[in-house]
Amino acid sequence: MPTYTPPLRDMQFLMHEVFKITDDYQQMKSYAEVDADTINAVLEEAGKFAANVTFPLNISGDDEGCTLDKTTREVTTPKGFKDAYRQFIEGGWPALSCDPDYGGQGLPFVVNSALYEMLNSANQAWTMYPGLSHGAYEALHAYGTDEQKKTYLPKLTSGEWTGTMCLTEPHCGTDLGLLRTKAEPQADGTYKITGNKIFISAGEHDFTENILHLVLARLPDAPVGSKGISLFVVPKFHVNADGSIGERNPIFCGALEHKMGIHGNATAQINIDGAIGTLVGEPNKGLQAMFVMMNAARLGVGNQSLGLTEVAYQNALSYAKDRLQMRSLSGIKAKDKPADPIIVHPDVRRMLLTAKAYAEGGGRSSPTARS
Secondary structure, eight states: OOOOOOOHHHHHIIIIIISOHHHHHTTOGGGTTOOHHHHHHHHHHHHHHIIIIIGGGHHHHHHHOOEEETTTTEEEOOTTHHHHHHHHHHTTGGGTTSOGGGTOOOOOHHHHHHHHHHHHHHOHHHHHHHHHHHHHHHHHHHHOOHHHHHHHHHHHHHTSEEEEEEOOBTTBSSOGGGOOOEEEEOTTSOEEEEEEEEEETTOSOSSSSEEEEEEEEBOTTOOSGGGGBEEEEEESEEEOTTSOEEEEOSEEEEEEOOOTTOTTSOOEEEEEEEEEEEEESSTTBHHHHHHHHHHHHHHHHHHHHHHHHHHHHHHHHHHHHHOBOSOOTTSOSOTTSSSOBGGGSHHHHHHHHHHHHHHHHHHHHGGGTOO
16 A cells, blocks of 8 residues: 655754754744744645545545536535545645635745645645635735725635635636637626636536636637736635625536546546626736736645655555565565565665655755745
């Protein structure tokens, strides 16, 4: 069976002995009270959550996958996923590095990165649900109106609502200048959004009562190409003036994609049929605002790779210690067994050390990515 042990000592070594990050934090007003003991305590609890709560759901979640009810257009996630998310919220993990003005804990981003490295090692499919939300939080925090921030950021910070990134369309992939989703201005200052998006990670699920979709679309008079793209926040359910959930917005999951290894994450085709949204940032400058979320996603993808590299190395090492084949070139090592474990063979050791170097090298870059 697969195993995972959070690499806490490696993280602590890099943060405190190599980069000495708390020395820098003492010079920053926002982080002056963050010390090594606080960071270590957070990392230890994060490791427990990743190893004990999400890791046991990794294989079963991929085997079961997500299920779309084509009648209600609602998605059910694998057994245990929703409860794990409930524990995630109760532990305050979504708020770790968020702005205290919106209910966040205000810890340095590197601590949040370490949390997500461990979560990605433990269960990438599950981790993509809160991971995408953090990117939506970043974009709205940077470009949202005061009203949007007041309405949405506390819910994203707490994890009560999640967020998505709706860019790609069936006829265009990364060439977003070709997108056709349209946004029609309404008399009340909102916009009616119509179009189709594909490959939307965490696009529909049963974790939360509301999902905030950040959607790229075109205004009627928009210039052609990427210079004519605007960004809108389109909630699954309208939000009333008092913050309560309102009527259903016509933005639905039409189908689920099946991506190898992450069947537990709902990669959705999203159909938008006159859904009401509000403009984020300036008209025709949606890419500028969306790049905040895209860059957060890029860091997240790098963190996915680091997390998967670490857990792959750990399991390869475990396998090499147990698998018997042939005898060591320098003489018998396991005299009580019919063959030696393959870890004694030079080429196997070379591959393991290469994997270890990649994991440690990736880890050394993460503390400097953002503070």
